[in-house]
């Protein structure tokens with residue numbers, strides 16, 4: 652599964668520019684799904700028809716990652732930019748970015764008015780693509796970039812940009828590969844623009860009209876030096892969400908996930924997240940409402956160019972989803 656993960660995280664797909672990620676995922680799932688479609692916003696929906704007796708279940712993982720959009724090119728060819736999604740400026744200075752056409756650049760900071768250890772504001776930062784003038788600059792206002800980082804395999808632990816939420820995409824793809832026969836109609840939805848406010852999941856959930864939903868996304872951890880107190884850590888198994896800032900998960904779905912993990916012998920941990928939310932919130936509040944649970948992958952350094960996950964958590968997340976989907980849900 653590591654090769655699939657590497658391909659996914661090294662692909663550039665900031666919110667609204669998910670095409671390359673979508674192409675990659677479509678190629679992986681084409682032979683496995685009963686139908687494959689792309690909706691108006693760009694969500695990729697892979698449906699597996701069940702053999703009957705089950706329910707219509709929607710799973711969602713978002714294809715987009717946080718990134719930058721160019722807002723101005725100055726006379727000397729330096730680019731000013733705005734964030735796409737929640738980008739902390741402390742992660743940017745000295746970092747590198749990559750544009751859709753492969754062009755790379757370095758992020759610099761203004762020196763006047765900024766002390767060595769000061770946190771810069773976005774308007775004090777710029778991208779340098781090596782251009783000598785505005786005319787010679789190959790980048791235009793509106794062009795988007797992602798962070799430029801390679802996948803690192805440390806054995807049990809993995810480092811990459813965009814584990815949020817390519818690791819969720821990888822888990823859904825692998826679940827589809829291992830699923831086999833199911834009584835349920837399973838809709839694997841790879842959503843767009845989550846980082847801008849769950850926009851893809853909102854329309855996809857409306858269209859799919861599922862009986863039940865599960866979002867798969869990353870969550871933070873409490874297991875690093877002086878971390879926020881949080882009962883989630885790397886290697887503790889898939890995290891079954893209780894609450895985040897946007898939702899309380901459905902009690903029946905949550906219990907079904909816990910019971911299934913216990914019966915199957917899959918380790919799990921319970922998650923209460925202070926900040927942030929997932930596509931689960933948009934699914935839960937679609938139309939007249941949907942029972943929704945969330946499976947989270949414990950991730951250190953979320954929304955930095957070097958996020959870290961535990962590989963066992965990833966494979967255990969696949970095991971749990973396969974177990975959940977193989978039988979009709981019991982709520």
Ligand SMILES: [Zn+2]
Pocket residue numbers: 713815816845868869
């Ligand atoms: Zn996410």
